[in-house]
Amino acid sequence: MKKIIYNSLLIVSLFWLTTSCEEDLSNDSINLAEALKQVGGEINISNFNTLSYRINGASYEWEESTITMPNPINTSNYIFDYIEEVNSRKCKLIYNNLEIKQPFDYNSNSAIITINDKHGSISGKYDFKSHFFNQTSAIPIYSSKIEAILKNQKLANPIGLLKQAITLGLKVNENTLLIPTRIQGLNIELLFDSSTKLPKCARIKEDDYLYGDVYFEVKYENWSDISNIKFPKKLTYLLNDKVLKIETISNLIINPLITSDYFNITIANPIVFNEQNADFGYLHSQWYNRWIVRGLIFDQPLNSGAMILEDFDLSIYGIQNQHVGDNVKIIGRPDHSIYGVVIKTNDGLVIFESPLNNIWTRSIINTAKSKFPGIPVIAGISSHSHGATLSGIRETAYECGKIYTAQNGVGKLTSVINAIHNIHPDALSLNPRAVSIESVNNIVNLSGGEIQIHPLKTFFESNSLSGQHSDDMLIVYVPEYHLIIQSEMLWMGSFYRVWNGQAFNSYTPSTKSELKRRAKYLLDYINEKNLNVDKIISIQGGLGSMNDLLNVINN
Helix, strand or coil, rough: CCEEEEEECCCCCCCCCHHHHHCCCCCCCCCHHHHHHHHCCHHHHHHCCCCEEEEEEEEEEECCCCCCCCEEEEEEEEEEEEEEEEECCCEEEEEEEEECCCCCCEEECCCEEECCEEECCCCCCCHHHHHHHHCCEEEECCCHHHHHHHHHHHHCCCCHHHHHHHHHHHCCCCEEEEEEECCCCCCEEECCCCCCEEECCCEEEECCCCCCEEEEEEEEEEEEECCCCEEEEEEEEEEEEEEEEEEEEEEEEECCCCCCCCCCCCCCCCCCCHHHHHHHHCCCCHHHCCCCCCCCCCCCCCCCEEEHHHCCCCCHHHHCCCCCEECEEEEEECCCCCEEEEEEEECCCCEEECCCCCCCHHHHEEEEHHHHCCCCCCEEEEECCCCCHHHCCCHHHHHCCCCEEEHHHHHHHHHHHHHHCCCCCCHHHHCCEEEEEEEEECCCEEECCCEEEEEEECCCCEEEEECCCCCCCEEEEEECCCCEEECCCCCCCCCHHHHHHCCCCCCCCCHHHHHHHHHHHHHHHHHHHCCCEEEEEEECCCEHHHHHHHHHHHH
16 A cells, blocks of 8 residues: 655645637727627617527546546437526426436436526436436426526527626626626626637636536537527537537527416425525536436435435335444435445544535535544545545545545545635635545555455456446455445446336346446456455445345346
8 A cells, every 4th residue: 555645735726727718818809899799789689588499419527547438438418409588597408318328328308407597397207217217207406406507508608698798788808708697706707709709608617526616618619690690509518628518509599489387397395495505506517517418417405414324214215224234334315326335443434435525425424423423534435536426525535634545546536635626615625634645556454454445456457357437446345244335336226126127117238238247347356355245335326235246247
């Protein structure tokens, strides 16, 4: 084990990467009147009230540093119809197709997201549960996601931004229009091309759980004339110059007729709009929108409400009780299906995985501490450096100051720990502390062997059937309970019910093949190390057994 110490006080200034939307520093500066004339004139823009179009898009993530899965990873392809009432906070997204490619592949459709000011709903086949278990009735969405969606669509509509500039009497300065937002002092920057006088992109500073302060931006291309107004037919979304989405627009209609009840929302238990949560969603909008186009609808109140899962009756979900033992507890919420695990040792508590974001991870940590009062958290373990399982790691680092990661994950984790978070400071930013990153390249024993941390072989080193999900994967073995704790190598709970045919739809052949490869890889490792295993915890879905692993391999 190689020990590397980083001090979060020693952080260099963040350099904004803006080459795709860099400011035009030429002397050929424009004014708002010139810009308005280029896109249709002030009268036409002032009369711009409704909008509809079809989006054909592809989403991407940048999670791998080696050729195991070259960047960028195409995570989904999608088609949706979009309708907006420009002068109000009303919009609807109707998905005609959502082809999920990562983390597993399936096709879904008929997802409908409706927002009417401070209320929102989602219905149809929009995520794992709705696709595989046919849970398609409309459910409310939280204020954080409402603001994230509205912000995304606002950035995608340069004519709407210009209309707001007219209303507010704003002026272009050095080819940039600063448009105020719900967060005081935080502006949308609408940048213009000095030669064409057309908007070339909109960008705004946001907070990202992994990268810290970032620019989230939308680049406009392929401007076309539609009903006396120019509108871009191609949108490219970027996060610090890395492409997140590429969308092409068709069937564009300016000022379509929309009935007065079109955006009405009927849901059984509406959620009260919370302004603080709304600000949170606005400051992290790209995070929410990246999950939407991956068919993983992680929506939550900001207190999250993590619980010891064995205390919750999961029989209504067809899932076994999640009791492991007195010293190992699975923590989460049934509607999330991405959990954390706390392990009590003689030296203190160890947290396996810091998923989703710092608030959800904080809820996991607080629940662990309440279960074992007076016992400190001494370390965190990160299974691998993908966003779903790593995005709360700074909260764990703040709590205990020590994180174990695979050797190939040290670079990624180092950058995450050292990231600047001024836009929305987290606990580690507000209370900096030294963080020890423990590089695991051989088996590491904690607390005299109560916990064993195992680095899985990489794709390049393996002589068995390849099944790695990433090149920096760790698993944990707890001898006392004959237990493996892992992420992405075997899925349990609702995921396993799909495998067993207890669902409305089944996994595709390619998904089954991939799950078999990963399960075989895990079994090969267990046999190679002669581990005595009868229980397996999956961060995705909870507790299962060795028989479940064998069933995935053999069926």
